[in-house]
Amino acid sequence: MAELAKPSAGSAGGTAGRGWFRLMLGLIVRRVLLMLATAIAISALLFFAVTQLLGSPAAMMLGQDASPQAIAALNLKYGFDRPAIVQYLHWLTGALTGDLGRSYTTQQSVAAAIATRIPVTLELSLWSIALAVIAAVVSNTIPTGRRVLQPVVTAANLIGITVPNFMLGVSLIFILSVKLDLLPSTGWVPWSDGVGAHLEHMIMPVLTLSAYYFGAFSIVYRAEYQNVLRRPFVRVAQAKGLGEWRVAFRHAAPNAILPVITFVGISMGQLAGGAVVTETIFSMPGTGRLFVASIESRDFPVMLAIGMLIVVGVVIMNLLADIAYAVVNPQIRHDL
Amino acid sequence: MRRPGLCFGAGVVACIAVIAAAAPLVAPRDPYASGIDMLVPSSALHLLGTDDLGRDVLSRVIYGARASLAIGFGAALAAMVIGVPIGLVAGALRGRVDTVLAALIDLFIALPGLVLALIITVMVGANLRNLVLVLGFVMWPPIARLVRGQAMALREMLFVEAARATGGTPLWIIRRHIWPGVLPIVAAQFATSVAFAIFTSASLSFLGLGIPPPTPDWGGMVRAGYDYLAINPWMSLAPGAAVSLTVMGFYVMGRSFR
Amino acid sequence: MTMLRIGRRQTLAGLAGGMLVSRAGLAQTPILGGTLTVGLSNEAKTYDPIFSVQFTERYVLYLAFDTLVKYGPDFSIKPELAESWDTSADGKRIVFTLRQGVQFQDGTPFDAAAVKWNIDQRLDPKVNSPQRQVLAPIVASVDVIDPQHVAFNLVAPSPALFSLLGERVGFMVSPTAWQQRGDAFGSQPIGTGAFVLKEWTRGSRVVLERNPHYWQAGLPYLDRIVVQDLAGSVIGVQRLLTGEIDYVDQLTPADVLPIEKRAGIVLKPITVGRWYFLQWHVNKAPFDNPKLRQAFAHAIDRNRLNEITMRGQGTISDSPTPKGLWWYDPDLKSYPHDPALAKTLLAEAGFTNGFEYTLSTPQVTVFQQVNQLLQEQLGAIGIKLQLQPVAASEWYARVVSGTTNLTPTRWTQRADPDGLLYILFHSRGFANTMKYRNEKVDALLDQARTVYDVPTRKKLYAAAQQQIVDDLPMVPLIFGAEYAALRAPIQGFEWIPDEIPRFRDLWKSA
Secondary structure, eight states, rough: OOOOOTHHHHHHHOOOHHHHHHHHHHHHHHHHHHHHHHHHHHHHHHHHHHHHOOOOOOHHHGGGGGOOOHHHHHHHHHTTTHHHHHHHHHHHHHHHTTTTOOOTTTOOBHHHHHHHHHHHHHHOOOOOOOHHHHHHHHHOOOOOOOHHHHHHHHHHHHHHSEEEEHHHHHHHIIIIIISSSOSSSOOOOGGGGGGHHHHHHHHHHHHHHHHHHHHHHHHHHHHHHHHHHTTTHHHHHHTTTOHHHIIIIIIIHHHHHHHHHHHHHHHHHHHHHHHHHHHHHHOOOSSHHHHHHHTTOOOHHHHHHHHHHHHHHHHHHHHHHHHHHHHHHHHGGGGO | OHHHHHHHHHHHHHHHHHHHHHHHHHHHTTTTTOOOOOOOOSSOOOOTTTTSOOOOOOHHHHHHHHHHHHHHHHHHHHHHHHHHHHHHHHSSSOOOHHHHHHHHHHHHHSSSSHHHHHHHHHOOOOHHHHHHHHHHHHHHHHHHHHHHHHHHHTSHHHHHHHHHHHTOHHHIIIIIIIIHHHHHHHHHHHHHHHHHHHHHHHHHTTOOOSSTTTEEEEHHHHHHHTTTTTTTTTHHHHHHHHHHHHHHHHHHHHHHHH | OOOOOOOHHHHHHHHHHHHHHHHSSSSOOOOOOOEEEEEEEOOOOOOOOTTOOOOOOOHHHHHHBBEEEEEESSSOEEEEEEEEEOOOOSSEEEEEEEEESSBBBSOOOOHHHHHHHHHHHOTTTTTTTTTTHHHHHEEEEEEEEEEEEEEEEEESOTHHHHHTTTTTTOOOOOHHHHHHGGGGGGTTTTSSEEEEEEETTTTTTEEEEEEETOOSSTTOSSSSEEEEEEOHHHHHHHHHHTTOOSSEEEEEEETGGGGGGGEEEEEEOOOOOOOOEEOTTTTTTTOOHHHHHHHHHHOOHHHHHHHHHHOSSEEEOOSSSOOOEEEEEEEOOOOOOOOHHHHHHHHHTTTTTOOEEEEEEEEEEHHHHHHHHHHHHHHHHTTEEEEEEEHHHHHHHHHHOOOOOOEEEOOOEEEEEEEHHHHHHHHTTTTTTTOOOOOOOHHHHHHHHTTOOOHHHHHHHHHHHHHHHHHOSSSEEEEOOOOOEETEEOOOOOOTTTTTOOOOOOOOOO
């Protein structure tokens, strides 16, 4: 990983001004185009695969009272009997103009269904990432108690990375909910039910989801932190007589944090998967659980919309992370 | 730090492999035999109690090692078979081939793995073969990227220049000079890949997309036991602990090779 | 409903529950007021009765709407919006006398014209209600005699009509509101019911509030009913214990283990269980072979199924009808568990080297358990079944389309024998996914559905059921055991055999 070059020091690759700006613009445009292409390609792939392999959802929508006439009527109403490509183009034109259609299972507007659930997933993800970053940075920066703290942190990292989050979640529920009756076993009550209640329900899901990233971020951060500690400006600070903690947290840490930030961007894709499992364990009304349900019930509009959302979201996060990294690190700009 | 890690990791892996292979000898009871004493917590007859069909949890956990190891190794192998050649070709041959392949790798790396695995598995159905293929498909990009990086680095080295100067074809160069340099990395990555495969397949099983019952399968067992945590917690916790330990073993072993 | 977040909440609840239990001996008069919170895995798609299909939708429909007649706890037909009825001599015309002074929740009057409109909508092919397929063969037309009297002109005498008028077909919708609201009616329904639907946040909850103009004086007692979405029954049990909800049902005998002896929680077992059976296509190979089907029937140990999946609290099923319903036949001859005989029959069927097939397994716990036991029992006689998991939401669609051949399934009972037996076993029954066709059975069912005399019908249905069991288009397995769990303050709850809880008459003691 390239070192963070301070803006005040004349850096070798630093191209300031318009040239740099044009480069960034080029990067953004390329990435956005790539994102659109990916989104369309994946939506087409999903659509065709699902319609070919799973067939029309009409009979499933009607349940145990389905009759051949009812199924035929539904096929007609939604156009399930039209060729796949026609259905897909119909969906695509709608999606590009903002109309994501209606859910086959609930008749509700897909956009509305997702809109009510996104805050849940976003909140869970943000808390989890924040906790993971803070915990990783703090636990690996603390200068004292190395002999006791270090093995504990290392063990915690290992557990976080290797224990699947469904196991963590189930264990937490068992200990804190079933046995000790300290926390509720579901992950969500609306804010209107009380701030305290809301946060209380979030504790276990956030712990579960953040565990893996705590481990992953720790590894990245620790490596970089060791590098930073060896740098001259740190020794200067130490020589000046500044306290250990001050050196660690105010001078070394901010420089070591950059790779973590990039890593956050890269982790977004995996986070989507982790959120799905966590939302399932804790019965949270988020997009992850809706996605799983929509796949099983062949609710194409919902499934495609969320699938697109995930892809777009992941690419955007990657892009932001790359931009953030490039902005503060002139030396790698020419590699973009 | 290397020694302890290697010992621990290899030890765990060896234990689990032995248990899986010798399951009929190690398991106290038939993992498929239902019984009338359902959801009994730990007892003399059943150390970890019974599940909702009266089957011995301990025996099922032991047999479950087979499915996990099979999927883990199978998927890691599949990922290698796809990822290594792509990475080699991309790294060893510059130019347009590399640009295209690199873009492809970047594209796939960005995709959310579990989500993709979920969608595909729901569509093609969950069984051993499909799971191996799907997971292999999800896992190849990081391997390809790793191999490509290493191949690129090797390519720049002097001896490759020399080989090219003496008229070696790309394929020969790859086989004779680049591949031996890449091999150690690949071998080290294999263990980590197995860990990841077991981790992800257990998550898929937990979401209901694992090997169909009644085959004992750790993730599926955690899922089934979730409803009965208050009655016999071992039904969930034991297979969950088994997954965690196995993943940990392979992961630590993989890391210690670096 | 505040959640008790103090440490020893269980002790507190236990104390409170103990005090209530000790007062239960005294007859209590209903108290007005309070909110009932129901926990439910709500799969509702619409609350428009004309289009309602999902089972859980009826939890709310019976609150927002009334039916023309209602079911007693023994499935007897009782007056509701219809006070009385007269059947003509030939049985083809029934005149209902409607209750007077009843209003829809939008203020419009409930009268014969409204009834006619409701039935016409369900019969109208353009409206395309899923109820048309059961109603059209029975009702030819509806006449308004005067605002208080409406006449049903039937295609043939039909005792089954009353059963239909007690459920989806009978929910009376406000014609004005339906026409006004169009597609939105499903989210903003208007009926004559005791509760008005105020809020529906999909995936979260439904809120209903007392209808101040309800026609039944003194009812409802409760101010408010909230139907809270749950991910599953286990979560429901936990939330019941913490007091977040007052009621949860669809609990299996295993689910209630942790709360069986808890003070403050009352368990209500269902009176008539869901019917579980194993079905196949009898019109083609391999299950067109009667000896193969009989081999299955004798190989299955239903006692053990009941012991393990229902903890012995269910009942063995020899026929579609459980004890407690008047068309139950105690003398029906069935298939005892006999593995040796099963092996012989399998060989006689031509499968001397065993038989292999795929068994569709919907991802519902009970079905998964049943299937694994079936696999074990049939495996013992040489039948190898491979379990094929299917997502619950997808499973029945596959059965209907014919893609799935061998699968377990389950049905709840209807108030009239024609209800279930016709749709499943008549060759024209819309739910006859077994492709079963027996002219003798058709004739018996056709005759039985046009006769009002109960003893006659009983004989006909006994003959039909015996024939069905002899033919084995399916192997009957068990009648399930299920529970509702309520917090002790909830009073007045009683199960109806259709397994849909009626919350209207409940009240909360202090």
